[in-house]
Amino acid sequence: DAGVIxxxxxxxTEMGQEVTxxxxxxxxxxxxxxxxxxxxxxLELLIYFNNNVPIDDSGMPEDRFSAKMxxxxxxxxxxxxxxxxxxxxYFCASSFTGLQGAFFGQGTRLTVV
Amino acid sequence: QKEVEQNSGPLSVPxxxxxxxxxxxxxxxxxxxFWYRQYSGKSPELIMSIYSNGDxxxxxxxxxxxxxxxxxxxxxxxxxxxxxxxYLCAGSRGGSQGNLIFGKGTKLSVKx
Numbered sequence: 001d002a003g004v005i006x007x008x009x010x011x012x013t014e015m016g017q018e019v020t021x022x023x024x025x026x027x028x029x030x031x032x033x034x035x036x037x038x039x040x041x042x043l044e045l046l047i048y049f050n051n052n053v054p055i056d057d058s059g060m061p062e063d064r065f066s067a068k069m070x071x072x073x074x075x076x077x078x079x080x081x082x083x084x085x086x087x088x089x090y091f092c093a094s095s096f097t098g099l100q101g102a103f104f105g106q107g108t109r110l111t112v113v
Numbered sequence: 114q115k116e117v118e119q120n121s122g123p124l125s126v127p128x129x130x131x132x133x134x135x136x137x138x139x140x141x142x143x144x145x146x147f148w149y150r151q152y153s154g155k156s157p158e159l160i161m162s163i164y165s166n167g168d169x170x171x172x173x174x175x176x177x178x179x180x181x182x183x184x185x186x187x188x189x190x191x192x193x194x195x196x197x198x199x200y201l202c203a204g205s206r207g208g209s210q211g212n213l214i215f216g217k218g219t220k221l222s223v224k225x
Contacts (some may be wrong), residue, residue, distance in 0.1 A: 033212070042217035043157070043201065056212065091156060101147040101203070102213055104156040 002026075004105035006092050012111045018080040021108045023092030024073055033102055034067055034077050035091040043091070049075065082112045115140040117204050119216035127224050132189040134219050136202035139183065143204035146178055147213065148187045151199045161187060192223045 005024040013019050025032050034046040047057040049069045057067070064083070069075040079086055089109050093102040119136045126132045138146075145164045149157035163169045163176040163185070175188040185204070189196055199220045203213040 031212070035215075043215040045212070045214075048212050101145070101159045101162050103159060104149075107156050 004092055004094050004103055006090075006105035006108050008108060009106060010109050010111075012113065013082055015083055015112055016081045017112075018078065019082045019086075019110060019112075021077040021090050021092075021110070023075045023077070023105060025075070025092070025094030026103060027073070029094035029096050029103075030072070031095045031102075032069060032075050033093045033095075034075070035093060035104075037089045037091060037107075046077070046090075079110075082110075084112045087111050115206065115214055117202055117214050117216035119200075119202050119219050121217060122220040123222050124219055125222045125224060126192050128192060128194060130192050130223075132192045132196065132221055132223070134187040134189075134200050134202075134221065136185050136216050136219075137183055138185065138202075138204045138214070140204060140206065140214065141183070143206070143214075145205045146176070146185045147203045148174075148176060148185075149201040149203060149215075150196075151201060151218065153198075157201055189221075192221075194223050194225050197221055197223045 007022045030051050032049045035043050037043045046059045047067045048055050052069045067077045089107045091104050091107045093104045095102040117138045148161040150160050151157045161174050161176040163178045166180050169176045173190045177186045199218040201218045202216040206212045
C-alpha cells in the first residue's frame, strides 16, 4: 500500500494567494483528517470526514479555510486568501473507523510570505 | 477543553537504557490510545496502540494504560540512538475512535 499521499510536499506562496493542498487516503479507510502542526501549538485537528461527510470542522481557524472530500479517494484543503500566520506543516491522515489509529501522509510544508 | 498532556523534554538517556515517556489525558470518554514517533522533518508514525488497562508489549516497546488515573506511558527498552525522536501521545475523542487528540510530544535523545 502506498500510504496516504499528499501534494505538494512544499508550497511557497505570497500573502493573499489561494493555496490548495491535496490528499489521497489509504484505500479502504473511511475516515480522513486534516491536521496542522506548528512548534507553538503542536498538532491541531482542522477537520474530520467520515464516509466523505464532514463530521467535525470546529478546528478550522477561519472562513478562509475550507475542505472538501468529493469521493473516498480524494480530499482538498483550501486557504483563500492565505496569510503569513498560516505557515505550518499540514498533514492529512486516514483511518478505518475502529481501533487502528490514524496513518499520516508526508505532509505539506506551507510558507506564506 | 479535552487535552492530552506530555512533558516536552528533552528526555536524555544513554544507549541501552530504558526510556520512559508519560502522558495524561482529561477526556474520560477516550477509549483508545496511541503512541506516535516523529523524526525531525517527518510525519508522525504510529508505533503502539492500547485500549485496555494494563501493559501491551511489542518488541522493545511497552505501552501502559491506567484509565482510573487517566495515565498512559511508553517504555522503550534497550534504547538506541535511532530511537531519538519526538514521541506523541494521542487519545481518541470520546465515542469517536478514529478522531484523535494529540499531546505536544516529548523529545527523546538517546546518547551513544
